[in-house]
Amino acid sequence: MLRSSYLCIELSPTRLEVAVASGRRVERSAAMELDSTEWEAYWADGLMPLDSTLAALLKRVHARKGMRADLFHDGPDTVTLLVSCPVTGDAALRAARLQLAEALPYPGTCNPACCSILSRDRSGDPPRTHVLAAADRDDRAQTLYGWLVRAGCRPNVIAPMEATLIASAARAALADGCGENDVLIFLGERQTVIAAGSGGNLRCLRSFDLGCDLLLEALVRALHPPGHAAPPTPGERERAREFLHTRGIPERDEIIDPSSGMRGSAVLPLLQPIIQRYVVETRQTIRFGMSHSDLSRVRLVLSGPGGRIPRLLELLSNHLDAQTIVSDDAPKFEAGACAASLRECVEHPINNLNLLPRSAEARRVAGVLAGGVRAGALAAGVLLAADGARIANERAKVERMIQANAPIIENIEMEAQIEQRANELAARLADAEASLAATLGEYPDWVATLRQVAAVASDDVRLLEVTGDVGRDGPALTIRGIARAGASEGQEPLSRYLEALAASPLTHSVQLASTRNTVMDDAPARSFVLRAQLHGMPHPIVLAREGKP
Amino acid sequence: MRRLILRRLAVETLVVGAVIAGGWFGLLKPLEARLATANARQRSQETRIEAARQEEATRTASPEVRLRELTARATEVDRQSRASGDPATLYDTLTGAAASHGVRIDRLDPKRRATSANRRPGSKTEIEAVEYTIIAIGAFDAVSRFVSQLEHEIGLTRITAIRMAPRPGDSPEEVTATIETSHYRLVRSLLEPDPKPASPAPTKRGNK
Numbered sequence: 001m002l003r004s005s006y007l008c009i010e011l012s013p014t015r016l017e018v019a020v021a022s023g024r025r026v027e028r029s030a031a032m033e034l035d036s037t038e039w040e041a042y043w044a045d046g047l048m049p050l051d052s053t054l055a056a057l058l059k060r061v062h063a064r065k066g067m068r069a070d071l072f073h074d075g076p077d078t079v080t081l082l083v084s085c086p087v088t089g090d091a092a093l094r095a096a097r098l099q100l101a102e103a104l105p106y107p108g109t110c111n112p113a114c115c116s117i118l119s120r121d122r123s124g125d126p127p128r129t130h131v132l133a134a135a136d137r138d139d140r141a142q143t144l145y146g147w148l149v150r151a152g153c154r155p156n157v158i159a160p161m162e163a164t165l166i167a168s169a170a171r172a173a174l175a176d177g178c179g180e181n182d183v184l185i186f187l188g189e190r191q192t193v194i195a196a197g198s199g200g201n202l203r204c205l206r207s208f209d210l211g212c213d214l215l216l217e218a219l220v221r222a223l224h225p226p227g228h229a230a231p232p233t234p235g236e237r238e239r240a241r242e243f244l245h246t247r248g249i250p251e252r253d254e255i256i257d258p259s260s261g262m263r264g265s266a267v268l269p270l271l272q273p274i275i276q277r278y279v280v281e282t283r284q285t286i287r288f289g290m291s292h293s294d295l296s297r298v299r300l301v302l303s304g305p306g307g308r309i310p311r312l313l314e315l316l317s318n319h320l321d322a323q324t325i326v327s328d329d330a331p332k333f334e335a336g337a338c339a340a341s342l343r344e345c346v347e348h349p350i351n352n353l354n355l356l357p358r359s360a361e362a363r364r365v366a367g368v369l370a371g372g373v374r375a376g377a378l379a380a381g382v383l384l385a386a387d388g389a390r391i392a393n394e395r396a397k398v399e400r401m402i403q404a405n406a407p408i409i410e411n412i413e414m415e416a417q418i419e420q421r422a423n424e425l426a427a428r429l430a431d432a433e434a435s436l437a438a439t440l441g442e443y444p445d446w447v448a449t450l451r452q453v454a455a456v457a458s459d460d461v462r463l464l465e466v467t468g469d470v471g472r473d474g475p476a477l478t479i480r481g482i483a484r485a486g487a488s489e490g491q492e493p494l495s496r497y498l499e500a501l502a503a504s505p506l507t508h509s510v511q512l513a514s515t516r517n518t519v520m521d522d523a524p525a526r527s528f529v530l531r532a533q534l535h536g537m538p539h540p541i542v543l544a545r546e547g548k549p
Numbered sequence: 550m551r552r553l554i555l556r557r558l559a560v561e562t563l564v565v566g567a568v569i570a571g572g573w574f575g576l577l578k579p580l581e582a583r584l585a586t587a588n589a590r591q592r593s594q595e596t597r598i599e600a601a602r603q604e605e606a607t608r609t610a611s612p613e614v615r616l617r618e619l620t621a622r623a624t625e626v627d628r629q630s631r632a633s634g635d636p637a638t639l640y641d642t643l644t645g646a647a648a649s650h651g652v653r654i655d656r657l658d659p660k661r662r663a664t665s666a667n668r669r670p671g672s673k674t675e676i677e678a679v680e681y682t683i684i685a686i687g688a689f690d691a692v693s694r695f696v697s698q699l700e701h702e703i704g705l706t707r708i709t710a711i712r713m714a715p716r717p718g719d720s721p722e723e724v725t726a727t728i729e730t731s732h733y734r735l736v737r738s739l740l741e742p743d744p745k746p747a748s749p750a751p752t753k754r755g756n757k
Contacts, residue, residue: 362554363554366554366555366557366558369558370557370558370561373558373561373562373565374561374565376565377565377568377569380565380569380572381569381572384569384572384573384576384577387577388576388577388580391577391580391581391584392580394584395580395583395584395587398584398587398588398590398591399587401591401594402587402590402591402594405591405594405595405598408594408598409594409597409598412597412598412601415601415611415612415613418612418613418616419612419615421616422612422615422616422619424742425616425619425620425623425739425740426615426619428623428673428674428739429619429622429623429626429739431672431673431674432626432674432735432739433626434669434672434674435669435672435674435676436626436674436676436705436733438669439676439678439733440705440707440733441707443707443708443709445700446696446700446708446711447693447694447696447697447700450689450693450696450711450713451693454689463715464714464715465712465713465714466711466712466713466714467710467711467712467713468708468710468711468712469709469710469711470707470709470710539705539707540701541625541626541629541705
């Protein structure tokens, strides 16, 4: 996996070191020794005197412009605490913040302050949570921020060096390898941390401002030629550092500078008080911080950047009258290599511990928010575009279906029009046919009736007039004629004529309206008037309508 | 500084929000509305097609066939109406028929009647009737054929009364037939669509 490299910078009163790291590994580094007596002056000038030094170091490690930079420093107003409290999570962080605010010599609200949960005891009732809390003055943080920006870096983390040392000590004390009687002494450049733990629980941890830089300063003063007005050069300081880590605390008669013949007795008075302070601080810590203060039962384990200073182990053991060993984890000094403290910062970074100035933090947060807004806008834009494309696609699909349905709909509409025309015509036709049926009414088949009337008349019956009409009671026929009188009753030609007419399928009924005796061809006869009701039938146009829809 | 950053962020958020809202309301909403309209149109089409399919399944004859049949019937009624309705044609038909059967027309009296008398209540059909009194003289068979043609071949014709009597005098074989007929005609052809009701005349309103 590709890892982007970044800068890790350590700034202490005695040293400025720049390392290029990738992931959790230092790739290259460069350092410059500083005159600790100028420390206050550097800060007073906003660290501007260190601009050129930092630029030179950045050049040496081939740092790119705008490279991300994590700065670890020993600022004059930095406060670092380890707060152990029997709560967890946010409650632990709140408790740590409260304790930090109480410990600060300046207001905690308007200065950068932060807390990070380091670990939690494995047992206890309840188990304690260990929170690393740190704070700095905002103007100091701004100075550091401005210094990095001037050097062309992109400040990412500004954190106290002491925090890394405390975190390392706590981690070692909580490790399974830490025995019940072990007291870990982490000798840092500027601070020392004493910690004790057992079974995954941190029993005590104390940090105090006493580091091997003091031993270094003593050696620098001793090795600097007497009478020289000029301050010790970085080269002299580098040699003194190498001497401290390779030869350590000299013996009284040991020659420490062959050129001048200087012996250890010239240096020891400067180193002795410092060692004495180590002894006193260690003893006090054990007495007040541990449940048993019997040093004979305690095993001192030296670690940290100064853990392997030769003869320091022996001196502490003698003074404290306790078994003392050097931890296997104590870093070995290599001349010209990256300092152990800075390497620790790279290898074990502390999450969420950042003392960027509030304005920078605000700017960073604003940048993150602005980035979020832009990302949101972009996402919204993409979503809008995607939604628009989806809608357009869906609409195109629907339009295609509409187009495909259009001929069918056109056909349906045409059929509906035809249907409507048919319905209108059917209504007009039905109305007309009903009107015609009512107007034409029923009437007989006149021709057939007349032929029938003539056909059934014998020679004895003479028809004088036949009148047909369609009256209120339907079609009727009035027949006026003369019939011969019959020889006997029942032999009347008129009766036979009546019977024959009544039997006709064209007549409904036949009635004799009147008869009167008369003479026909000199023979007795009867003149008569018949009224025949006829069967009517509708007009052919009406008949054609019946049986049709 | 902090206030400035916050203000800038707020302005940026507002601008972005406004652009997004503008995009949403200006582009997507109208697009969605158009999609909804298209969907509604498509659904309406589908419903219409489905309804037409169901209607077609229950229909015995297609609208075209039905219209064709109805038109044929209407044409036939119209034809009969014309045959009996036109006075000139009718006169020619009557005299022609009489001549063809060897019947002499002694009298031919037409009498027009009003159309409204033939209208059924609620009906739109207007029927015009012309009545004739025809006195025809001829042999009984010839007169019978003449009457038969009157009855069956001269459109919407109805014989309302008939009187037949032997002709007195030298021609005992001849009869005199007095025939009263009614000839009907549809005032408007069935193939003409119904006249649209006249729209009321626009009323002028005074400007206030």
